[in-house]
Structures are given as structure tokens and as C-alpha cells.
Amino acid sequence: MIKFNKKYFIGFMLFFVIEILIAKYSTGFLRHTIGDVLAVIFLYCLIKSFLKISVIKTAILVLVIAFIIEFLQLSNLQNMYPKEAEYYLKLTLGTSFSIGDLVAYLVGTLIILVIEKT
Numbered sequence: 001m002i003k004f005n006k007k008y009f010i011g012f013m014l015f016f017v018i019e020i021l022i023a024k025y026s027t028g029f030l031r032h033t034i035g036d037v038l039a040v041i042f043l044y045c046l047i048k049s050f051l052k053i054s055v056i057k058t059a060i061l062v063l064v065i066a067f068i069i070e071f072l073q074l075s076n077l078q079n080m081y082p083k084e085a086e087y088y089l090k091l092t093l094g095t096s097f098s099i100g101d102l103v104a105y106l107v108g109t110l111i112i113l114v115i116e117k118t
Helices: 006-025 028-050 057-070 085-092 099-117
Strands: none
Touching: 006 028, 028 057, 028 099, 057 099
């Protein structure tokens, strides 16, 4: 089950750099929508880098993780982050719930499935 996959790890690193650039230098649609689509693909590549799981199981796992993080934004959790890590946690986990984000995660998951099937 644990098996390093160089192809997915390179993808993970590429999407990591892209996500950092988007977070640092972009605003609006690119940051809030495309960034969320790519976040799902980024997480998928991370998991597939180290675990040998089927495409569909990994895609579902990633979508569930993304949805859980988004629904946690309905809680007061973001106001309880430790001060030392507050900026990075808010940047990474977000601060407000959005149905648009859920749609972006779903689109990212569909992109994964289409790419993996071709």
C-alpha cells in the first residue's frame, strides 16, 4: 500500500509551487476559484505520491477532505487558531464557507478523473 511514485510527487511539487504563487500574487477568480480547483489536484498528487490506492478511492478521499475543511469553516474554528500560526492556517484552511468552493472542489475532482481515465 505504501509505495513512492515519482510521477505524482513531481505533480505534487509543481502544484505546490503554483498554489504558493497564486496565494502570494493573485486575487479574485484566479485565487478563489482556480486555486481551489488546483488544491484538490494538489492533495490528490500528494496522496498518490506515497500510497498505492485506486484512482476513484483517492479522488473520493480528496473530495471528502476538501468538503470537511470547507464545512468546518461554518464553525468558529478559525477564531481559535494559535496566534503564531493564525496567518498560515487561515491562508491554508480558509476563513469563510462558500458553496462556490464546494463546486470548485468538485470540478477539480472531475478533472482528476478525466485525466486519469485518458
